[in-house]
Amino acid sequence: MAATTDGSSVAPASAPDWEKWLPFCKQLPKVELHAHLNGSIRDATIRELADKRGPKGLLAEDAHTLTSKGDRSLADCFKLFDVIHQLTTEHDTITRITREVVADFAADSVVYLELRTTPKHRPEVGMTKQSYVEAVLAGLMDAKIATNDDPPQPPSSQKAEMLEDTREATSRSNGAKAATFDERRTGIIVGLILSIDRRESGEAALETVQLAHSLRHRGVVGIDLSGNPTVGSWATFLPALQWARAYGLPLTLHCGEVPNAEEVRAMLAFRPERVGHVCCLAEPEWQQLLDAKIPVEACLTSNIKTESISSFAAHHFALLYKDDHPVAICTDDSGVFSTSLSQEYAIVAASFGLTADHVFSVARHSVEYIFASESVKQKLRRTFVRGQTHKQ
Numbered sequence: 001m002a003a004t005t006d007g008s009s010v011a012p013a014s015a016p017d018w019e020k021w022l023p024f025c026k027q028l029p030k031v032e033l034h035a036h037l038n039g040s041i042r043d044a045t046i047r048e049l050a051d052k053r054g055p056k057g058l059l060a061e062d063a064h065t066l067t068s069k070g071d072r073s074l075a076d077c078f079k080l081f082d083v084i085h086q087l088t089t090e091h092d093t094i095t096r097i098t099r100e101v102v103a104d105f106a107a108d109s110v111v112y113l114e115l116r117t118t119p120k121h122r123p124e125v126g127m128t129k130q131s132y133v134e135a136v137l138a139g140l141m142d143a144k145i146a147t148n149d150d151p152p153q154p155p156s157s158q159k160a161e162m163l164e165d166t167r168e169a170t171s172r173s174n175g176a177k178a179a180t181f182d183e184r185r186t187g188i189i190v191g192l193i194l195s196i197d198r199r200e201s202g203e204a205a206l207e208t209v210q211l212a213h214s215l216r217h218r219g220v221v222g223i224d225l226s227g228n229p230t231v232g233s234w235a236t237f238l239p240a241l242q243w244a245r246a247y248g249l250p251l252t253l254h255c256g257e258v259p260n261a262e263e264v265r266a267m268l269a270f271r272p273e274r275v276g277h278v279c280c281l282a283e284p285e286w287q288q289l290l291d292a293k294i295p296v297e298a299c300l301t302s303n304i305k306t307e308s309i310s311s312f313a314a315h316h317f318a319l320l321y322k323d324d325h326p327v328a329i330c331t332d333d334s335g336v337f338s339t340s341l342s343q344e345y346a347i348v349a350a351s352f353g354l355t356a357d358h359v360f361s362v363a364r365h366s367v368e369y370i371f372a373s374e375s376v377k378q379k380l381r382r383t384f385v386r387g388q389t390h391k392q
């Protein structure tokens with residue numbers, strides 16, 4: 001793994017080192033660009049859903065074990081997602097977890113969130129990819145209603161109308177209309193990214209891209225490629241990703257979570273708008289990333305817990321930061337890895353000896369990498385005026 005620091009210019013951090021950064025990071029406005037819906041569920045919700053399935057069931061046992069949060073390999077992590085997915089099969093549950101996840105990010109001073117999720121086709125419960133995404137969109141609506149000061153929840157017939165009200169239509173280069181949920185009620189703007197799972201066929205991937213295209217005006221802002229990195233091949237997903245690009249949908253790819261030089265080279269050559277992780281890049285691919293200046297979503301706790309990186313101090317965030325490479329700090333799976341965006345910022349600050357100004361600047365620069373219109377960026381830039389509303 002070439003993407004490690006030499007350790008000479010960065011001081012390793014122990015947990016108490018970063019904890020003292022938490023109050024500052026909690027009140028810092030933040031942008032979250034890499035958060036998987038089913039990886040961000042509250043522990044209490046997982047346990048409640050598992051218990052409803054029967055107290056002695058295998059799922060309940062697994063759910064209680066999985067919320068005990070030990071470090072686990074990447075392979076264990078994907079087993080865990082399978083358990084979580086068995087607990088979140090109902091539309092109502094999808095709506096509920098979306099509402100809760102958005103509320104949790106909002107409570108952590110996240111001002112802009114790009115939440116990603118894999119549309120699920122589950123004929124056994126009457127779920128199509130479209131109905132799954134509709135359930136997520138309903139959760140985004142509910143999140144706004146739930147955190148609103150005054151109005152009670154409207155009957156569902158009114159929801160579509162309200163959704164229409166809260167749209168922010170913006171022009172895209174291809175002339176399509178895009179939208180993000182605005183922050184009038186909650187203080188958080190949310191865009192939805194649809195994920196392609198590496199287990200899927202090329203056809204299923206294309207279905208997700210077409211769904212994203214058709215729901216652009218409802219808050220879908222981009223496409224992600226994720227899932228077990230040891231499964232599937234780049235060639236399978238490339239046609240769907242090319243369609244996404246033709247539709248003008250920005251792309252983010254999970255890249256280099258495990259060593260796979262050929263795939264990393266192909267991904268970087270494709271020039272996605274962002275990449276996640278980039279943990280296991282050899283020197284030529286690392287140089288390719290730096291030259292391409294593709295913004296990186298850095299997920300420190302995730303990389304440590306899945307054993308892709310050996311320690312916070314050895315994380316390649318330091319190299320990216322020193323090189324002035326575009327980078328955004330992200331959680332990946334705040335529920336599964338028991339973290340928060342504030343905690344990730346605190347870890348970065350303590351691990352790499354940043355000042356409060358540096359931390360603020362990292363947060364502010366993340367605005368430049370979002371999948372939203374210039375008008376949304378402008379609005380967010382105004383939130384990040386150092387010294388005006390947010391002091392050390």
Ligand SMILES: CNc1ncnc2c1ncn2[C@@H]1O[C@H](COP(=O)(O)O)[C@@H](O)[C@H]1O
Nearest residue numbers: 036037038039081117118197226227228254
């Ligand atoms: C740990 N690093 C990771 N690497 C790759 N993919 C990951 C991931 N963490 C999460 N996912 C992807 O997100 C799904 C869960 O959320 P959704 O059901 O889509 O909401 C997982 O099944 C996996 O496909």
Ligand SMILES: [Zn+2]
Nearest residue numbers: 036226276332
């Ligand atoms: Zn991820």
